[in-house]
Structures are given as C-alpha cells and as structure tokens.
Amino acid sequence: MRTDQIFARLEQEPARPLTPPPGMSGTRRALFFTTLGLYAAIVAAVLTTSRLVRLDWQVMLFRPYKQWPELHAFLDYFVVLGQRGPTAVLVAAWLGWRSWRQRTLRPLLALGASLLLLNVTVGAAKLGMGREGPHYANRIGANEMFLTGDIFPSGHTANAVVTWGILAYLATTPRARRRLSVVAAVFALGVGTTTVYIGTHWVSDVLLGWASGLLILLALPWFEPLIAHVEAYLLSHWYRFREGVAPLSARLRPAGAGIPPVAARLGAGGAYPASVPEPALAEALLTEAVLPADLPPRAGEPRTHHPAHARQHAARSERSPVTPAGSRRPYGERTVSRTAPMGPRK
Secondary structure, eight states, X not given: OOHHHHHHHTXXXXXXXXXXXXXXXXHHHHHHHHHHHHHHHHHHHHHTTOHHHHHHHHHHHHOHHHHOGGGHHHHHXXXXXXXXXXXXXXXXXHHHHHHHHHTOSHHHHHHHHHHHHHHHHHHHHHHHHOOOOGGGOOSTTOOOOSSSOOOSSOHHHHHHHHHHHHHHHTOSSHHHHHHHHHHHHHHHHHHHHHHHHHTSSOHHHHHHHHHHHHHHHHHGGGGHHHHHHHHXXXXXXXXXXXXXXXXXXXXXXXXXXXXXXXXXXXXXXXXXXXXXXXHHHHHHHHHTTOOGGGSOOOTTOOOOOOGGGOOOOTTGGGSOOEETTEEOSOGGGOOOOOSSOSSOOO
C-alpha cells in the first residue's frame, strides 16, 4: 500500500456508514436464550458438585503448568489480552478513531455499554457465589462455593469475549465481521485455556466466563435505541457548545455585513489608529466591555450613545473639541493670551 493511500485512510469519511446496527433477530434471540440456559446449567452443575466439579479437580491436580513449563513465559504475556485495563484502552483507541472518521459516537457508546454490562453482571455473580480459586481450595472434591473468593465466572475470559467481540459486532461489512469474529474467538478461547493452564481458574469458571461474555454480545441489540438516544443527546449539546464559543470576529460582525464594525471605523479620524490590527482591537474591546457604539464615529457620522453609557458632562460643552487635526473653531475665534510682546514689531 502506498503512502498516499495510508494518509487517505486517516481522513474523515464524508458520511456515516449505511449499514444499520444489528437487530434482535429470531436467530439471535434463540442463541441468547440457549446461552442463558447453558449459563444456568453450569451454575447448577457446580452447586450440586456434579461431574463438572470432578473435572475441575482433575485438571487442577494435573497441573498443566508443570507438564509444559516451556509455554509458561509466553502465556504469562498472552493472558494480558484478557485483562480489562489494557484491552479496553487498545479497543477504545481504535473505536475512537473510527468514531472520528465516521462522525458518529456509536462505536464508543457501544463499547461503554458492553463494559458496563460486563462489570455489573460478572461482578455481581462473582460476589454472589463467592467461589474460591484452585490455589485457595480447602477440601479436595468440594465445589468451594459461598466462601470468600471471587473467581466464578472467569473475569479474564468474559472480558476477552466482550472486548474483542465488540469489534466484530461493530463491523460494517460481512467480510470484516467474519474475520473479526475469528480473531475474537481465538483470543477468547486462548485466554480462557491460559487461565486454566496457569492454575488461576477452574474449568467451570472458564465455561461460565465464555457464556457470560456471549450473553452480553447477544443482548447488545436491545440497547441500541438507548445508545442512539444518548448519542443524539451528546451531539446536540456539543453543537450548542460550539455555537456558544464562536470566533470573536464572527460574534462582533453583524449578519450580512461585509466588514466588521471595528474595521469600518479605523482610519476615520478616531482615537484608534489604523495601525492597530482588528483582532487585537476587538479583543481589547471585549476585555474592557466597550460596545461598538462607543467608538469614535466616522467623519460626518452622527455620534450615537448607548443608553447605559449616556452621562451628563456640564463642563464639556465649554471646551473646544479637539481632533488630531486641531481645534474645530474658526481661526478668528481663537484667543491667544500673552503676558509680554515677543519682540519689536517690524
């Protein structure tokens, strides 16, 4: 790809994508309730200490990190792809760039809604069931439920499903959606199995984490109307804010005028010299709260006073009005007082 093509991709697109947001179709609704049933089945299997709990203990006692120690160094870094902080920053940066290019807040708002649902649902399940992790197990064969732990379901696994799956959810073309779905599946499966390899989660924790993240992605279309409402609210306030902080020259220029009122008075024999640039003079007027009507008028233009600035000056009418050209009184009316003659008249 050439450099000009790369920079062209960095520019804003002329309009929003025409692809509508995903709706809650019949297939998606069936997948949601099927996943919800699987979620309930996993919780019931752990609560009743079924064969799933036996599998948890068998894998834990097998200690995969001791069977394949050469993978430990790589998987310690790979599991970071499931941590909420680093992954949220990476995905938010990408979606923020997309929001700017497409001139819409929907990608960022969809990410925020999914992470909020993730924190509420997974966090409540962790605290409610209080399961201990493999490293803190008390009795072999027990389900370790309702104790002091917060391991069930796996937060790393659920976060990997949601954070990387949101990219496929927001894709605007079928081809991009298929590719991003494969990438999200690889990351989600890899992070889940890595936590089992390291020994920080039971197998059932990972299964429930996959189900939790998938439920959030499948339920996002129900929140699309709320996302659209929030986007419209934020954009309306942003446009009002931009109109309120319009440039100073635009605020001082009357509608339909060809030149600003300040520039129209410069160089007309007033007190403000024409060498003063208009932006600096306009800024001074705004700072000192001086209205354009208080500026010196043009030659032959009547002086108009603002009512708030009209004052009585009793002694000013007795004075001779002074301009840069001198007094306006005829030469014969001027009085010159001299105490002594300057010299002999010739």
